[in-house]
Amino acid sequence: MDKQKSKVTLNEEIYNLIQAGEGFHLELKEAFDKSFMEEVCAFANSGGGKIIIGVSDSGIIKGCNTDNRSRSLIQDSLRSLQPNLDISIDIIDSLIVVMVPEGNDKPYACSKGFYVRNGANSQKLNRNEIVEFFQKEGRIHFDELRNDKANFKTDFDEKALIEFLGMAGISKTIDMSTLLKNLGCLTDEGKLTNAGVLFFTKDIDFILNNAIIVCVLFKGTEKVHILDKKDFSGNILENINNAVAFVQRHTNLEYVIKTLRRENVPEIPEVALRETIINAVCHRDYFDKRANVLIEIFDDRVIISNPGGLPGGLKPQDFGKKSVARNQIIASLLLRVNFIEKVGTGISRIRQAVSENGKSSVVFSYDDAFFTVTYTRNNETTQSTTQSTTQSTTQSTTQSTTQSTTQSTTQSTTQTLTEKQIEILQYLIKNPYASRQEMAENIADITTDGIKYNLKRLQDIGVLKRIGPDFGGHWLVQNNND
Template sequence: MTSKELDYIIQEGESYLVEFKERVGASLAREITAFANASGGRIFIGIADNGSVIGVKTDNKIRSQIQDIANNCHPPVQVSIDFIENIAIVHVPEGKDKPYQCSDGFFSRMGPNSQKMTRDEIADFLQAEGKLRFEEQFHKTFDFARHYDPQRLNAFLKTAGIGREIDDEIILENLGVAERIEDRLRMKNVGVLFFSRSIETLCEQATITCAVFDGTERIHVINRKDYQEDVITNIDYVMHFIKQELRVRYEMTGRPQREEIYEIPLDAIREAVVNAVSHRDYFQYGAHTTVEVFDDRIEISNPGGLPKGLPPEEFGKRAMRRNQIIASLLQRVRLVENMGTGINKIRRLLQEAKCADPRFDFGSFFTIVFPRAEKKVGAGLKPGGTTQETTQETDRTTQETGMATEEAILLLLREDPSITQKKMASRVGLTPDGVKFNINKLKEKGIIRREGPTKKGRWVIINRK
């Protein structure tokens, strides 16, 4: 490891696979057993939780202390130790003889933290350990030259606030999505989900299918989209799809801009979509995560039901992640907050907006149902609305449609700054002239500009507001 790579890891901060510790102490055994019981990881000794470098004396004495702590775990954990500058790095492999225990009990990783397991969690852990984790398996057909998309990594790092001063391969290794084996970098399934050009042929089951039905039953489909981009772009596209279908009203706030009030809070829906993506069972082939919009409800479903070891009565009270690395990456881009808070956040947002409580269905699928209020007469108007109100509503709807189209185009430009207007037209569902019209509007608003020659230029987003 180079000093540059160490600086990069410090900048990234602690994660599911990385732990910082100021010094060697009794708590080191908890971190070692937690990594051994999970997917392995690295402990950087001489770095505070906030990333400030304190340093330790790197000599044979500290090496012996670390080795003794690892050997006193039960069963002993085989670790390797490196030194770089004044930092000790403890490499902990995933254990082959789980569970591992220290004098304080049994620990495992939960996001960027090591947590002590309860008696029931230990029992569930023992039962579940026979099952492979999809996200950590190497993808058999992934080819970096054909499938890897560096622009998706760029977008991820920018959103996460992480600089890019080292090679992509080292970054991918540090994120835990790739691993070098016999001088060949191999991509894990989690890396395919986040950083491939398309999941269509590599991981088709990760597709998110959105549909709008006429009425309250699954009979007549009036709109359908299948999204097969990377995880983060899929979430953005799904939110754009849902926003187009939600009823919205405006409230005057005394400021120049009116406040948009959606019938269901967008943050609650986004939380449900992120939950579906991060918790679905990717071993279930032939089944997509789905978003279904009916006149009286919105249903967001993912294959897999509740994670093994989480009984229905503990739902919403205890955190248990099916896909730890996926959740960790989403946490880096602030799409996942504190562990176990998502469901309670959805409930709180709906209560604050005076919306009906959500319903949760468990089975082979996990489904969140958002009830919708009864549609008002006259495109969202209350009965007896005036002509002026009708005109205002029509103007609002026209404006909203235009804004939604512009948002879709901005998503495409963020994903691929070199995208052609012809490709944009096919992706957004507009004619080339329609795309040109919206591009010109975005230019006039000072939101985007074109740089470089006509055929080999790129789009630059100046202002997302």
């Protein structure tokens, strides 16, 4: 009884498919023919599908020979698919239904080449498309390839290697050539690999197109007015550090003082920010020459995007749970210098850090072309100071004030920098000997009195210190805890 019911349901399903007509997941064939394996190959390389034999292209059910010989011919043909794939064959009334799953070991090929599904048709890939398909599926790794443009004698940066070895705890007495080969950065012929270019050359943009990090600060919430822009084209470690610093300069930073110790509380937690930028650099698609890693800062959000969606082999339902490295050498080198802690834990660390910080939220999005992380900012422009004084174990008094006090046993002070104060600090980092007049002339929309006021505020909260006299002295921007 149950078997008969199942058969009726299956017949109804097949009938409905035939009525809907051919599409991305369905191919109708009047008879088994030479193009059969092309369809199988295309479905395996795409999203899977069904091939129904015994139905004309127009959907007229004509039936076909379903004897053992016909089934054996189909099975023999399926063995020519490389690599092998478990494909089922069902006989339904006078029809043969071949169900091809999406393959987990792409790309698949038949005797005539590589095919993919394009709408309701199966399309043979040309040479360039085959290369691109292999790249997309992670069969060719960018970081492993030899870079013929790089000249080891003129482009190699020995200082960058020495710094890397120190960070990684690797002995500097090992022969340099042997060391670089073991790291996956040098070929047996003495040519730098792309990983070697990214880590150990002076100007990667000269050798690799669109492999830099572009950082842009916009005014407001639209891409109209650019306030600051930097292109970082040094080695990969320098670029990561510079990009993190750029975002931190242009986002809010609070100073929370408990007793005598000051804690820096960034709007976007540094753990999350650094992990996001590292992921963008590590997992981007370097074969895509159309775009760089891009960091965009707006009043209400920070967007970090990189070319390349999810790496081949990683399904959407596994995002954040499993890890597939698109660039394995880059990932291993970053792991050696502790830029990444453990493969596969980055997304959870970002989410946890943002949740604990509570000053922003994070959203991950991706398509075939880009992976994007968006931090929504809690953009407070007011300065606030909160003082909490505990008088006894049974009695407490909480007082909000804008004045400091030394009478409380427990004091919590939170100070948010304004955009203008951030601009002043940025200017003084580059020009520590600048006068108030010079700052007023070079920082937009502020007078010398405004400069004087904000300098006093920045000194009061401990982020700016005057070294030496008014004439001949200089400013020191303090970013670390006292």
